[in-house]
Amino acid sequence: MSSEMNGAESLVRTLIAGGVDVCFTNPGTSEMHFVAALDKVPGMRCVLGLFEGVVTGAADGYYRMLGKPASTLLHLAPGLANGLANLHNAKKADSGIVNIVGEHATYHIKYDAPLTADIEGTAAPMSHWVKTSPTSQTIAADGALAIAAARQTPGQIATLILPADTAWGPADAVAETAPAAAPARVSDAAVKAAAALLRSGQPATLLMGGAALRQPCLELAGRIAAKTGCGILTEGANTRLERGAGRVQVNRIPYVVEQALAVMKKAGNLVLVGAREPVAFFAYPDKPSLLMDPGASSTKLAGVEDDMAAALAALAGELDCLDMAPAGVATPHRPVLPNGEITPAAIAATLGAMLPEGAIVVDESVTTGREFFPATAGAPPHDWINNRGGSIGYGMPVAIGAAIACPDRKVVALVGDGSAMYTVQSLWTMARENLDITVLIFANGTYNILRGELTNVGVQNPGPRAVDMLSIDRPNLNWVAMAKGMGVEASRANNAEELAKAMDAGLHSEGPYLIEVAL
């Protein structure tokens, strides 16, 4: 490489200047100039994944912890395609990400070489912003636009396509990224409408989501609850919920429609703060899509695009409760460590008993985890992350991003065995970067959720061929062997005592540790 700057180097320098200093990568030939520029320019941490779903999921987890975008480096349309499912999840979580996708040299595209495909079309469904930068002189400015798009409130998926000749041609500029606009302020009318609803005397609930699930928003919500007697709920899946002892306790709307309807019936009218009127994850014959109680109404105080802390402060001011003690603060409590058989309740108690302060829990436990919340409510303060997009295989990649973002905190990933297989390559990146992640794999040998769903959609007595499509225990997956194959220490827990012992080993390790939890 000559000492003259090329397009790739101008892009790397623009990214770093714009605060994007982590790149999750899975490069190929068309990205080699970008890779070479990483050697020339200090300041970009590069983390390699062996599959693109690991890469994009990690960028999601990084944003959820730090609220700022990382970049990804992906290889043409198929490389991007492999990352799309976790970009879908990130998009639904309002995470900001700057994807750099290599493309053939502009003059090479017309020859329809093997890897040629429509990258912009591939990116569009899972991106808010897509652009192919036509020349090495435009790529820095386009990079700054991508960063600005990703940094909006809420975050956005920005996909910048980098043709090879755009990367290798000469460049002379590094671009400055425009500062992010402040989130919008909500109107007085929205505050007064929310206050009126809460003062009406009817049952009412604050339904919170997005960045409203952090202190001090939760504390303001607790004050409002103390004053008005309203409830506080979150959607079924959250980007990141700050919870645990000393924090205002918030429950999630259950996944199962009947349970959700019962919760929403009690909830009454809704004040929406970064959340939408709740809907069922799937449609089922003869069940409603909208989970709101038919007799209830809702009013939007603030959306994820708004300054939700200011909105809640204004509402608390309007209700004259800014100085009240918050209601619903969780008291410190740890369950007793269980004995005997491993059940969902036993896992919940073990987590409640052992979760360390500051833990980041990435929850992809699916059916196994439905009892985890109450048992962990009084554990020391921690964060709880859910899958917002519903595409399984998000858990281990998001855990990687969280661990890169917060190297001084313990990450605990709770993953069903079926889910974990989609992005099993994550284990290798955990080992390579020696990330402080304890992974619990719930090994029930089935797509267990689908067994319930067969019944939910009206199939009462599934036959052997149907059941076979939901069973992943022929052959059994040996997670300890797979983890060791990718350099991650691992053990299998066959009973609650072994689970506690393995948890202890994982939590005292400084690198990754996998526990196959036999269910």
Added chain:
Amino acid sequence: MSSEMNGAESLVRTLIAGGVDVCFTNPGTSEMHFVAALDKVPGMRCVLGLFEGVVTGAADGYYRMLGKPASTLLHLAPGLANGLANLHNAKKADSGIVNIVGEHATYHIKYDAPLTADIEGTAAPMSHWVKTSPTSQTIAADGALAIAAARQTPGQIATLILPADTAWGPADAVAETAPAAAPARVSDAAVKAAAALLRSGQPATLLMGGAALRQPCLELAGRIAAKTGCGILTEGANTRLERGAGRVQVNRIPYVVEQALAVMKKAGNLVLVGAREPVAFFAYPDKPSLLMDPGASSTKLAGVEDDMAAALAALAGELDCLDMAPAGVATPHRPVLPNGEITPAAIAATLGAMLPEGAIVVDESVTTGREFFPATAGAPPHDWINNRGGSIGYGMPVAIGAAIACPDRKVVALVGDGSAMYTVQSLWTMARENLDITVLIFANGTYNILRGELTNVGVQNPGPRAVDMLSIDRPNLNWVAMAKGMGVEASRANNAEELAKAMDAGLHSEGPYLIEVAL
């Protein structure tokens, strides 16, 4: 399920009636009625994959062997997205596939539930045909259209989107699929132009591709070569090449641009038979995209849409060589088994010495495999399959499809370690179905091709950060452990003697066997 037929059942019956009797599946909730219908309707073989790239790649391999489409069952836009990279490869291989992609119930889409996304937009870049079937009364007819689209010559990717209420609503019809149209006949003018070029006295070569790489097309090409002295070549990557002792021998255009240019210079003028003028896989600074010799010309005898056997017969007739003995027939020859260090040449010799008659070789050996062709040219008759789309992670899934298609033949998958990781979940499906596949993993601990590519794009002395992005040996991948973790017997070969011994074990096994080949 009631005894009345629903949309899902009408679709399953339509698929089976249309000859689509294998379904590679990774279902979710929205596909549960389809799964349930599989129990009610006999005749569909279902093969479960734990990741969608396995599913779509398997359908590609199935088509390449049988020339008829299989179906896939995928879960909404993210499930489809996970399968796109291997759909890209299948599309570039002209493989016909019928994708069934579940969607939310039509009335549920407006609520923007977590998994809601633009399925049609996600499918479009890697599909020839996309349709959402609006009702349970239309799904059978739409299924027949999808089959017809997939069965065209050449094959097409047909993506049929199945909303949940389309699946569960009442249906009363099974649709009949229109018979496939015969491939087009080439014009006399095309035959005469090819004959004129071959008679001109200038160096000339038949560049063959697609279904022209099967007997009797190769035999006709051999007669034409005997008569005219022309060469016979194929593109760098083939859908399936029938080769080995007693068959007309055909070499591939090399991947490396300089080598390809040298081959094409010798090749002279080209007669194209199911192939296009050759282009470089990637563009590089100061290297051409088009690999044709600048002084050479080409004429198209037949494309993949044409009846290539008829075209070659017409050309041989025009040249009056239908009764000649074909030139270039490979004589039986097996190399001596090598000793000592494992090198690409030693692997090539081992394959040449041991490949059984009728073997199906799925080649994703990338850099390791560049010397495999000469050493295996005289082995007993076998098929050789390449990656037409260039997105790595195609090899093990295609091997699954080939093994399902041809249960009486041995499948040998040759896969680089970097490539194998993208769809490592394939091993589990191989074990579950007890598929007769011997997998050789070339464990060089690097994206070795990218090291060369760094130099090719002009980076002479890559620094440590760049090299780190191309190295996958920190930690080392233990393929024996990973294979055992997914139920596949495995061993590691550290020298040529151990490789031959492991090959012997694999070739004498009736189920899957993995060999980690230490390079």
